[in-house]
Amino acid sequence: MxxxxxxxxxxxxxxxxxxxxxxxxxxxxxxxxxxxxxxxxxxxxxxxxxxxxxxxxxxxxxxxxxxxxxxxxxxxxxxxxxxxxxxxxxxxxxxxxxxxNCLSCHKQITHKSLPSKEKHMDLLECTACHGKIEASSIEIGIHIKKGIAMKKEMVDLDGNNIIDSGEWDNLQTYLTKKLKGAYKINKTYLSKGNVHIVTPKPTPCKNCHTERVLFNDAHVKFSGVSSYEIPVESRVFIPELPSITKYTQTVHGKKGVQCTDCHVSQNHIDDKICISCHEGLYGIYKDTLHSKKGATKCTDCHNPHSIKSYKELDAKERLAVCSKCHKNYIDTHKWLPNTALHFKYLECSTCHSPDSTKSIVFYFGIRERGKEKILDYADLRDISDMDMDLVSLVDRDKNGVVISKELADFFIELKNRVKKDLFIGSSIIVTKVYHEYSVKRQREKVCTTCHSEHAAFYDSMFLILPEKDKYIYIPVKGTTLSALPASLVIDMFLLGEEKVKIEDFKKLFTAGHKERFEHIRKLGLKWIDLLGILLTLLTFLLIIIHAMVRIAKKR
Amino acid sequence: MKKIYFYPLPVRIWHWLNVCIIFILILTGMQLRIPEISIFSQYNTAVFLHKFFGFALTGSFLFWFLYYLLSGRLKKYYCIRSRDITGIPRQAFYYLFTIFQGKENPHPPSIDEKFNPLQKWAYIVVMFFLTPLIIITGIMFSDVVYFLNYIKIIGGLRILDAVHVATGYGFVIYLIVHVYMSTLGRKIYAHIKTMITGYEEDIH
Incomplete structure (x- = not known):
């Protein structure tokens, strides 16, 4: 005054x-x-x-x-x-x-897409979100008119000089039960900004709800019978939204989809929101049996806050999506030989969505104390002083395609540097999803869809390499699975893989010197069949000769 | 010419049971290896039969091993003697040349020495090397997830498959020779008859 x-x-x-x-x-x-x-x-x-x-x-x-x-x-x-x-x-x-003030002109503001609209608009000034805030705080005043004095140790139970959620709840209970009507609480969200700097795009939710750049300074000020001030953790008043942290790493987050693009109300997200971007995909799904009788909403299967994109989910994570509803999937697949093995490496849509694109993917991993770990960008960076342009290190001829030899050469180089149990992991995954899961399953009981050299995924092989914040898929071509030496380190084998052909036999004799050596290497483990068949035929031939001589000699 | 009770009933039953088991294992194995050879209409039927008869082979092998061990036949017939090494060239020479001249087998089967040197080596390889190897690798294949740690020790599924299939080819080649050799008795069916009746008529 x-x-x-x-x-x-x-x-x-x-x-x-x-x-x-x-x-x-x-x-x-x-x-x-x-x-x-x-x-x-x-x-x-x-x-x-x-x-x-x-x-x-x-x-x-x-x-x-x-x-x-x-x-x-x-x-x-x-x-x-x-x-x-x-x-x-x-x-x-x-x-x-x-x-x-702002409302003098902005009379019609609706803030339709603001979650907890009333709360936000009651407590905050416009500039708290639409301005450049220099300082912000939450001031809680608790005035106790009469009764027992609230000593500091009664509030700050663990004595760390800050009130956490538990202590705040405890305080609330105490006030309501012991000091009925004898106290008054008021809460103010103070933000010091400048009305002359206004940002039409609001400050992102994370600024308050995860990163806490704003309103992180919260205090309780006791007055009346007790008079002191103590800080409070801001999360007591501003709830933590853990999905925001992870969200930035999702495809949605990376592509700049904002929270408020989907959260247009406090209601659950409905399909209309998803359709606004994924219309084509929904067009396929909406008429399928799965959509009509099973998962009717997109969010029944998909969590938009999920940390990985579909391409980055491994077989186990993909299986988890379906097994949310199809819990008895093991029982219903008893007919499938090696049931557990199939479910270890495959996802449901490998068979139940025949029009999806299936691919074999390879990745680098290490085994440590019996556990397998896929090498990520940080691991590869730590391993060595290797130039981090991995793509050109693997694809040496820079033709955009990795062949068995390139894969093996890079593996050997990496292994020499890692000095650990390095392996080339692999699995068969769906790389392009077709949202039709209601195909008659009987047809897919034909094992040779996959267990044959004609399986579609042999034409769609990729090496996955980690980049700073994404994964690159480089096409892999050729007889990678069986060719030496890559075949010895690739942790994958499928019944019915490509076998030797007559051409392979012919090429052994017709190819030039250099070409022949390459052919021999490419044949890799196909040599087992090649030798096996040759020796069997030779045995037959010798026996026929022996038998003919016996017949001639009447023995 | 003497007629001696050469193969007791359990051995004969084991032998012919093994014939069925191995026959089915080879057929199913061929389809598993090359799916285009469609012997059984469903691939999973082939997988199921291969697995079932694989376990049957394990049982029959264990029976043979225990029967031979406990009855002393293992020591009697499979003990390697100097003759089994020195006699190899003579036996080979017989099969390749002198057999056509109508000469006698240099190592005819007798009650104490059932197998000639080449025959003994072939059986040793099959019974103590090929069969156990194909059984162990087969059992690992029967539940890959359960045996995954062991499979990784030997170098992964691909190596396991390589060993199993290579042994399989060994079996096929052995069987072709074995079946042909069974016709080399005094009469074309003599050895086969012995394995049915148990009586060897070729004994001198």
């Missing part, structure tokens, strides 16, 4: 001086008798008045003369761009009259 009085006393003479200087003007402009603008005189702004009576047309005063800082800040803002001048909001002659 003293400070205010002092200011008034200091400003009074200045204000009177201004008024005194303006007396001449006010003789004619008597409707400006009560003008107020920080005690300045008329000609401080209308400075092109030389004598009275003055010219009829005067130059427009510029606010910039005195308020340079604010005008500078205001420049380039959305309001300035929309040609809203100082006078739109400020009555320059009567500063305390017609005071305007």
């Amino acid at each position: 003293m400070v205010v009085l002092l200011l008034i006393l200091l400003l009074l003479p200045y204000s009177l001086h201004g008024a005194a200087q303006s007396e001449g003007c006010l003789e004619c402009h008597n409707n400006f008798q009560d003008f107020i603008h920080g005690g300045i005189a008329c000609n401080d702004c209308h400075n092109d008045i030389g004598s009275i009576p003055h010219n009829e047309k005067l130059a427009k005063p510029s606010c910039n003369t005195c308020h340079q800082n604010i005008v500078r800040l205001y420049g380039g803002n959305i309001h300035e761009k929309k040609k809203i001048t100082c006078r739109h909001c400020h009555n320059v002659h009567f500063l305390n009259k017609d005071k305007k």
Whole structure:
């Protein structure tokens, strides 16, 4: 109070001086008798008045003369761009009259997409989200009129000088049960910003709900019977949204889909939201039996906050999506030989969505203490001082395709550096999903769909390499599975794989010297069949000769 | 010419049971290896039969081993003697040449020495090497998830498959020779008849 009085006393003479200087003007402009603008005189702004009576047309005063800082800040803002001048909001002659706020213009704001709209709008100023906040805090005042004094140790139970959620709940219970009606709580979210800097795009949810850049400073101020102040963890008042942290790593997050793009209300997300981007996909799914009788909503299967994109989910994670409903999947697949093995390496849609694209993928992993770990970007970076352009390290001829030899060469180089039990892991995954899961399953009981050299995934093989924040899929071509030496380190074998052909036999004899060596290497473990068949035929031949001689000799 | 009770009933039953088991294992194995050879209409039938008869082979092998061990036949027939090494060239020479001249088998089967040197080596390889190897690798294949740690020790599924299939080819080649050799008795069916009746008529 003293400070205010002092200011008034200091400003009074200045204000009177201004008024005194303006007396001449006010003789004619008597409707400006009560003008107020920080005690300045008329000609401080209308400075092109030389004598009275003055010219009829005067130059427009510029606010910039005195308020340079604010005008500078205001420049380039959305309001300035929309040609809203100082006078739109400020009555320059009567500063305390017609005071305007955001709602004066933005009468129709709905904030439809703001979750917990009422809460946010009741507690926060517009600039808390739409402004540049310099300081923010949550001030909780607890005034205890009478009764037991709330000692600090009764509030801060663990004595760490900050109230956590448990202690806050405890305090609430205490107040409601023991001090009925004898206390008063008020909570204020204070944000110090500048109304001249407005951002139409609101501050992201994470600023308060995860990263806590804003409103992280919370205090409880006791008054009345007790009088002291203690900090509170901000998460007590602003709930943590763990999905936000993970969300930035999802495909949605990476592609810049904002929380409010989907969370248009407090209701659960419905398909309409998903369709706004995934219309084509929904078009396939909506008429399928699975959609009509099973998972009717997109979110029945998909968690939009899921940390990985479909391509990055391993077989186990993909299986988890289906097994949420199809819990007895092992029982219903008893007919399948090696049931557990199939489910270890495959996902349901490998068979139940025949139109999906299936691929064999390879990746690098290490085994440590019996556990397997897929090498990620950080691991590869730590392993060595290797140039991190992995793609060109693997694909040496830079033709965009990795062949068995390139894979093996890179593996050997990596193994020498890792000095651990390195392996090339692999699995068969769906790389392009077709959202039709209602195909008659009987047809897919044909094992040779996969257990044959004609299986579609042999034409769609990829090496997955980790990059800083994504995975790259490089096409792999050729007889990778059986060729030496890669076949010895690739942890995959499928019944019915490609076998030797007559051409392989022929090529052994017809190929040139260099080509023949390459062919021999490419044949890899196919040599077992090649030798096996040759020896069997040779045995037959010898026996036939032996038998013919016996017949000739009548023995 | 003497007629001696050469193969007791359990051995004969074991032999012919083994014939069926191995015959089915080879057929199913061929389809498993090359799915285009469609012997059984369903691939999973082939897988099921291969697995079932694989376990049958395990049982029959264990029976043979225990029967031979406990009855002393293992020591009697499979003990390697100097003759089994020195006699190899003569036996080979007989099969390749002198047999056509109508000469006698240099190592005719007798009650104490049932197998000639080449025959003994072939059986040793089959019974003590090929069969156990194909059985062990087959059992590992029967539940890959359960045996995964052991499979990794030997170098992974691909190596397991390589060993199993290579042994399988060994079996096939052995069987072709074995069946042909069974016709080399005094009469074309003599050895086969012995394995049915148990009586060897070739004994001198």
